[in-house]
Amino acid sequence: MLALFDLDNTLIDRRGVLEDWARGFAQSRRLPGGSESVICGRLRERAYPADFVHLREALGLGDDPGDLWREYVDGVARSVRCLPGVREGLEALRRAGWTLGIATNGAGDIQRAKLAATGLASHFDGICVSEEIGARKPAYEHFEAAAVLCGVRLSAGGWMVGDNAETDIRGGRAAGLRTAWVAHGRTWTDGPREPDIVVRGVAEAIEMMRAAAG
């Protein structure tokens, strides 16, 4: 059985890492109050090198935007951690013969830096990063590429696990996958059709997926 996982705020705590990085960066540059929220506001949903062209202006910095991006990638890779139970859950799925893939939107260098820094990369048969394949979730092509990178066919079905209602859950369902929504305490309000399972975290999703597979 195939299981595709979103990365940010599903397997790793991107929100916490971003806040930590923004605080440390603002302190190191002696930026005025409010700078952290400018940084987090810009990078909350996604972060690409072009965002640092904008932030450089917004924060009045003289740095090369490329250097700022590398500082961000290195800083995030240094502090990123898996969410609780992720590693154990993935190992259990692998032992049970599941095929595991990453389906993530983002820039290749930072997503791969996070996967390497956490040691997560070795748990997966395939890693699909939107920038590298030219298709973002919720596009069907993203899920199809993720399955191919795992060495399986999307038409054989499987699961998509993620925290984003639009990109992970609606996208996954439209790609023919069952869906597990990592709710982080939220209530589903994105339309009448609910995810197949709603969980507090990935560990619980993995337990329920295994139970559903018998």
Ligand SMILES: [Mg+2]
């Ligand atoms: Mg996410």
